[in-house]
Amino acid sequence: MTIQTDERTTREGDAPLGVRAQLQSAIEDLRRLADIIAVAIARRDGLVIAHDLPKDVDPKRTAAMTAAIVGTSELAARELGQGRFLQAIVDSEYGKMLSTGAGEEALLVTLVRPEANMGLVLLGVERAAARIAAILSGT
């Protein structure tokens, strides 16, 4: 977020800030797993919710592209009779990008090192997605 929060707003215990703190801690917990490079949470319509992407990556563009990838993948899965969409994995030379649904409204984007133990990563991502969905269902 580019907006700075008024310290009085914080002091008064505004609910939205609680949500943001919880999302940030969900990101941090997932980041602790080995082989995870960066994490972002985006809305399915392409807006950034929270992220810890590297400085040289534009979070807004990332969110927009992820929304397009997931939207397209979901439709492809349905059209091809493969049932409910779970995850899109973009596999590239220097790593993988996982885009996972986190509830009705949000997406969890995880950047992973190429040599990662995917079983472990997927387990962590799945847990984080469920946690994010639960946090956001309250807003």
Added chain:
Amino acid sequence: MTDHTATGIQILDDKLGGGFTRPAAILLFSDHPSEKRLFAEQFVITGVRAGERCLYVDFFRAPQLARRELTKFGAFDERLAVFVDATSAQLLIPSTERYAIHEMGDLDHIMDTVERAIRETKPARVVVDSMEFLADRFPKDAVFRRWRQLLEVGKQEGATVSYLFLNWTYGQTEVERIEDMSDYVVEFQSRMRTGVLQHFLRIRHSGGEGVQTNWIPYTFKELVGLTVYFPRILVTGPFNAGKSTVVRALCKDTVSVDRLGTTVAFDYGNIEVMGLEAEVFGTPGQERFDFVFQIFAREVNGILLVIDGTRAEDLVRAKQIRELAGRNVPTVVLANKADLPGQLSPDEIRSRLDLGAEVPVVRTIATEGQGITEALRLLAEMILGLR
């Protein structure tokens, strides 16, 4: 002496005839905790940058801290920003400021100090941050009496006085009384939707006449200040109308997912002009990509509907796209390729697209950037409620 005090948000100042009138009393109001201080700080910094003296009465921050925090707007001439120190006494330390309140339990002493500072420094702008500090601590009648007196002193000295007020103490009657004392009311609201926190402000003349804007989404950028912020402007229209070219003409830096010369996923770009920031999403035009449109067509602030101004046969599709996005979303039609022969008349475009009178049609040549900024300005004014 100017007779206006600019807000520092260009597109608003243009429409307010240069800013708030001066002298004036401006209520910066919210009934929930919302970000108001940034607007007040920007108001002060804008004045200082114009060479005006400004007085900042801060009940919450030490002047040293406030000065440091103001540098988030960039460098400014500190001599022009005069502070009334109201925190040293609360911390039982001596003040180094010319104006300091010594007895925080004495409303008359507090307000006398502020009024003396106004009379002596003759500032163009005054910010009181904030009135709820007083409303929470002193009897209502006394607060009102001194509040009114403060505004009179401000008027006498030719200052535009703005005061933050978060109301959780007073009822509707008192709030109306405060509005009656004010020339402008700027309301603030922060909303959270699916983890995205958005800030809005709305400006109106007190008393129901004159300016009345819609809720204006805004954001803050380090070293830039407050900008109007549209998270989503759609650039859409039929195949081969020039949508991607419009996005590129609008934005200094864009990404496009295109194959074989046509957009297959979307164009994305970011605009920063006229005190305005916007995220621009360009959609593909062909029907087979409508699912992409559906992804991005949520919570749209405004639409630039691009058509090829020479192709009547495409207007059925253009009308369909507009309906897909929602007819209530503020829209400007760009009749593009205005340099080609065989232009449709504005009336023909209007009737084929079934446009209401509120929808402007602008002729553009996107390849040369002609008409694009005008179209954006019209759209921004529609969204802000300034048209």
